Amino acid sequence: MEINKSQRQWLDAFNLDHPLVIAGPCSAETEEQVVKIAHQLKDTDTSVMRAGIWKPRTRPGNFEGVGAIGLDWLKTARAETGMKLATEVANKTHVGMALKADIDILWIGARSTVSPFIVQEIADALKGTDKIVLVKNPVNPDLALWLGAVERLYDADIKNLGVIHRGFSTYEKTKYRNNPEWQIAIDLQTEFPDLPIILDPSHIAGRRDIIFDICQTGLDLNFDGIMVETHFDPDNAWSDAKQQITPKALDQMTIDLKMRKEFT
Ligand code: PEP
Ligand code: MN
Secondary structure, three states, X not given: OOOOHHHHHHHHOOOOOOOEEEEXXXXXXXXXXXXXXXXXXXXXXXXEEEOEOOOOOOOOOOOOOOOOHHHHHHHHHHHHHOOEEEEEOOOHHHHHHHHHOOOOEEEEOHHHHOOHHHHHHHHHHHOOOOOEEEEEOOOOXXXXXXXXXXXXXXXXXXXXXXXXXXXXXXOOOOOOOOEOOHHHHHHHHHHXXXXXXXXXXXXXXXXXXXXXXXXXXXXXXXXXXXXXXXXXOHHHOOOOHHHOEOHHHHHHXXXXXXXXXXXO
């Protein structure tokens, strides 16, 4: 498969002088929460607001997302702030609803990328779309599964593609929630040099205090953007509380990271 330069068009269309910033809560919780976070992100470098509404949780009994109602909340956030929207889709029903709601970026989560049948189902449901579709790496450190998911989408004539590096599961405890295994992301960039690659430091870190350093490493490796979980009250977030940062902290981080070309 040949992924050519046209893959970068969706990214270039943002017309930014810095890497793309996608930010927002792990999960949409209430309409007030979504809209408030959107307003807090509006005057930062954030171009795209993320929020999960269908949440695949590893163990049952945790918050599994608000479901389709969250699409309306996201649309309100977009109407009020002008930011584009991103959410996770994990089956063809989600795809149908997200397309109907005109969500700008759909991403495939790490627990879906491991399953070729699910990826194929999502690819078929998205066939020919001009929406942006981002593929998170699979939970396990398997480059072929990640490449294969991209290929299934490309073969379904989805041209606005990218990937998200969110780290890999390990049984041993490390300082990371998900080990970055940077070499796998580098190998993916070697295979598909023109495919935009976004860093998800939040799921790599699992904790707030190392997000900055992970971002810096990603930017040094020429990542095209970052996706950072952001909440006005991180400690009380309904999912991934330990790793979320406030919109204010995000704003400061993007300044400290010296992301703009004029600094480099
Ligand atoms: C998320 O982005 O909130 C999420 C569930 O991520 P992942 O699929 O990387 O675990
Ligand atoms: Mn999360």
